[in-house]
Each structure stands twice: as structure tokens, then as C-alpha cells.
Amino acid sequence: MKNVTFLHPEFFWLLLLLPVAAAWLFWKRKQQAASLSMSSLQGFQASPSLLAKLQPVLPALRLAALACLIVAMARPRTVDVTNKTKTTKGIDIVIAVDVSGSMLAKDLKPNRMEALKRVAADFVEERPNDRIGLVVYAAEAYTKTPVTSDKGIILDAVSSIKYDNVLQDGTGIGMGLTTAVNRLKESKAKSKVIILLTDGVNNAGFIEPETASDIAQQYGIKVYTIGVGTNGMAEFPYAIAPNGQFLFRMMQVEIDEKLMKSIARKTGGKYFRATSNSKLAQIYNEINKLETTEIEELRFYDYDEKYRSWVLLAGICLLLEFGLRNTIYKSFI
Numbered sequence: 001m002k003n004v005t006f007l008h009p010e011f012f013w014l015l016l017l018l019p020v021a022a023a024w025l026f027w028k029r030k031q032q033a034a035s036l037s038m039s040s041l042q043g044f045q046a047s048p049s050l051l052a053k054l055q056p057v058l059p060a061l062r063l064a065a066l067a068c069l070i071v072a073m074a075r076p077r078t079v080d081v082t083n084k085t086k087t088t089k090g091i092d093i094v095i096a097v098d099v100s101g102s103m104l105a106k107d108l109k110p111n112r113m114e115a116l117k118r119v120a121a122d123f124v125e126e127r128p129n130d131r132i133g134l135v136v137y138a139a140e141a142y143t144k145t146p147v148t149s150d151k152g153i154i155l156d157a158v159s160s161i162k163y164d165n166v167l168q169d170g171t172g173i174g175m176g177l178t179t180a181v182n183r184l185k186e187s188k189a190k191s192k193v194i195i196l197l198t199d200g201v202n203n204a205g206f207i208e209p210e211t212a213s214d215i216a217q218q219y220g221i222k223v224y225t226i227g228v229g230t231n232g233m234a235e236f237p238y239a240i241a242p243n244g245q246f247l248f249r250m251m252q253v254e255i256d257e258k259l260m261k262s263i264a265r266k267t268g269g270k271y272f273r274a275t276s277n278s279k280l281a282q283i284y285n286e287i288n289k290l291e292t293t294e295i296e297e298l299r300f301y302d303y304d305e306k307y308r309s310w311v312l313l314a315g316i317c318l319l320l321e322f323g324l325r326n327t328i329y330k331s332f333i
Contacts, residue, residue, distance in 0.1 A: 004306060007075035014070045018063055025059040058329060061321035068314035072307040080302040091291055092147050092189040094133040094180040095120060097161060098198040098228070100171050101138075104163055104246060105199065107234035107253070108277050112199055113161065115277045116228065120158050123284045124151055133183045136161060137176030139168035139204035147183055172205025173198055173259070177212035177223070185219045192221045193291055196263065199228040201256040213263040223267040224287050225260040229253045230275045 006012075097116065108115040124132055133147035134157045145157040177196055184192045194216065202209050216223055234253050237246040257273070264271040270290070274280035 003078050004076050005079060007077065009074055011070055011073040014073075015067065018067060021066060022059070022063055025062065058321050058325055061317045061324075065314040065317035065321070068310045068317065072310035072314065074307075076306040076310070078304045078306065080304070082300040082302070090189050091127075091130045091191040091193060092133075092184055092187045093127065093130055093193045093195065093291070094135055094147065094183050095123075095158075096135040096137060096141075096176045096180040096194055096196045098171060098173075098176065098200070099136045099138050099161060099163055100200065101163055101169050101237055102171070102199050103228070105229065105234045105236045105253075106248065107230035108228070108274075108280065112228050113163065115280055116197060117158055117161055119277075119281050119284050121155055122281070123288060124154050124158065126288055131189070133180075134158065134161075135176060135180045135183065137172055137179065137205075139170030139172050139175070141172060141175040141179040141205075143179060143183060147187065168204070170204030171198060171200040171202055172207075173202040173256075174207035174209040174212045175205035177209060177263070178207045178215065181212065181216050181219060181221060184221050191291065192219070193269075194221055194223045194267075195226065195287065196223055196260075197226045197228055198260070199253075199255060201254055202259065209259055209263060213266045216263075216267045221267060223263050223269040224290075225264045225269065225271045226280075226283055227255040227257055227260055227271070227273045228280070229255055 097120075099113070103113040103116070104111045128151065131147045131149045132151075132154050133143065134145040134154060135141060136144050144161075145154055148154065173196070176198075177194065180194045180196070184194065213223065230253060232253060233250045235248040236251040238249050238251070239247045241247055255273075257271070261271040263269075272283040272286070274283055
């Protein structure tokens with residue numbers, strides 16, 4: 001009976017009639033039995049035969065048939081459910097990540113860049129129905145991964161983010177935002193979103209952030225901006241030792257929050273400040289809730305009716321009872 005459901009379970013209330021039916025059959029059997037008065041039973045002490053002992057099987061078979069018919073009326077069946085989901089209104093998202101040297105600062109653990117990669121990977125995994133792309137920028141910007149629905153490619157790209165000499169060091173917020181806009185401007189998605197992360201002020205690039213935000217607004221792209229870094233002082237890399245290791249010292253955290261708020265406000269997004277690992281995770285969770293995807297779920301039900309076997313079992317019980325009553329036990333009745 002595993003995975004069996006019942007279409008009409010209310011018929012099980014009829015099982016309460018079984019004790020009544022059993023009492024009625026017992027009473028009827030007593031009424032049908034002939035009686036004979038004798039002065040003594042001393043000459044009739046022989047034990048009853050096996051057939052006589054098994055005679056109560058007849059009403060038991062009738063009751064079993066009745067129970068099987070009740071179960072059959074309850075319509076037992078198994079169901080195989082097939083789900084098919086279809087994204088009806090998807091979202092295209094581009095994550096634009098600042099990979100300048102300051103992202104190695106240790107106010108987030110183990111540093112800003114590694115903390116960001118962990119949280120961004122969780123965010124990607126929680127958006128199974130959306131297309132996501134990745135842009136990295138410093139003084140310049142380039143597309144690391146175009147917008148795609150292949151989450152494996154995106155996760156590999158996120159995990160490979162690092163500070164290197166591919167891009168000239170600096171913070172070109174306008175360059176990063178413009179590159180992200182280029183990835184989305186031809187998108188036909190219901191919603192187009194850029195998540196722009198930086199930990200500094202715009203000091204490089206030939207495109208102003210204000211101009212980039214105007215372009216994003218023109219294409220209907222919403223920009224969520226995140227300022228990464230604690231309040232006050234943080235350990236920043238300031239030089240590279242002869243052995244290739246970065247040297248750190250305490251420096252004042254500088255984030256152009258006014259600019260980031262302006263970009264978010266102009267495009268209909270929101271500005272966040274990530275001052276710790278947990279706060280960064282909370283920000284991504286909030287964006288995840290703000291940008292929901294409409295999904296149509298279709299369910300297909302395949303029912304396998306099981307009542308026929310119960311009807312067959314009831315019929316077998318009745319035929320067996322009828323046969324025994326009219327053959328072996330005919331002389332007992």
C-alpha cells in the first residue's frame with residue numbers, strides 16, 4: 001500500500017458496519033441451528049470434526065468480501081506526478097566586480113575579494129532560472145562571462161576572480177558600469193539588473209559614472225550598487241615585497257557613497273554598504289528577494305487505479321463462501 005492514496009476515503013466509515021454485520025450473522029446462524037432436547041448427552045461425547053470447527057470460516061469470508069468492497073469504493077490508487085517548470089518572465093543579471101588592488105584589504109575575511117566570491121557564488125546558485133553574466137573592472141573593464149543560463153560557467157568564472165596585471169590598477173566605476181550595460185542593452189528579458197560592487201572612488205577610465213548611469217537608465221536597466229568595506233580604518237596593500245608578497249598597512253576606507261547612491265537612485269535600484277562578511281551576505285539575500293522571477297509550473301498526474309484487485313478479491317471470497325456452503329458444508333446448514 002506504499003504511495004497509495006484514496007479518492008473517496010469517506011467510505012472507510014462503512015467499516016464500522018462490520019462488527020454489526022458479524023453480530024447479525026452470528027445471531028442468524030444461531031436462529032437457523034435446529035435444537036433437540038435429550039435427557040442425557042453421555043453417549044455423544046465425541047469431539048467435533050475438523051469440518052465443524054472450520055464452519056465459522058463461511059461468515060468470515062462474507063465479512064472479508066464486504067471489507068474488500070468498501071476498500072474498493074474508497075478508490076485506492078497510486079499517482080505519478082511529473083513537474084515541468086517554465087520561466088515566464090526571467091531576469092538577466094550582470095555582476096560587475098571591482099578587482100583593483102584595494103579589494104585585497106583585510107577588513108572582510110580573509111579579504112574583500114574572497115568574501116565577495118563566496119557570497120556571489122551562493123547568489124548564482126540561488127538564481128537557477130535567470131541568466132547571469134560577469135564583468136570585472138579596475139582602471140579598465142572587460143566581460144569575463146557573457147550573460148548565460150549555464151550556472152557552471154558562471155560559478156567557474158566567479159571562483160577565478162583575482163587581482164592580477166591583466167587590468168591597469170585603479171577604480172574605473174564608469175568603465176565597469178558601461179561594460180555591464182553593453183552586456184544587457186540587447187536583452188529581451190522582463191527585467192535587466194546590474195549589481196555593481198566597488199570599494200573605492202572613481203579615479204580611472206574615460207567614461208564618467210554619471211554618463212554610464214544615464215545609459216543604463218535609457219535601456220531600462222536597474223543598478224544595485226554595493227560599497228564594500230568597513231567604516232574607519234582597514235589593512236590595505238600598499239606595496240609588493242621582493243618575495244612577491246603584498247605589504248599591508250592601516251589606511252582610511254574611502255568609498256564614494258554619494259556617487260553610488262546617485263547611480264542606484266537614477267536607475268531605480270538601491271545602494272547597500274557591506275561592512276562585514278555577514279552584511280555582504282545579507283545584501284545579496286535582499287537583492288535575491290527584491291528581484292523575483294515569475295515561473296509557471298505544470299504538473300502532470302498519472303493515476304494507476306488499484307480498486308479492481310479489491311473487487312476481484314471480494315468476488316473470490318464470495319465464490320469460495322458460496323461453493324463451500326453448497327458443497328462441503330451443505331449438510332451443516
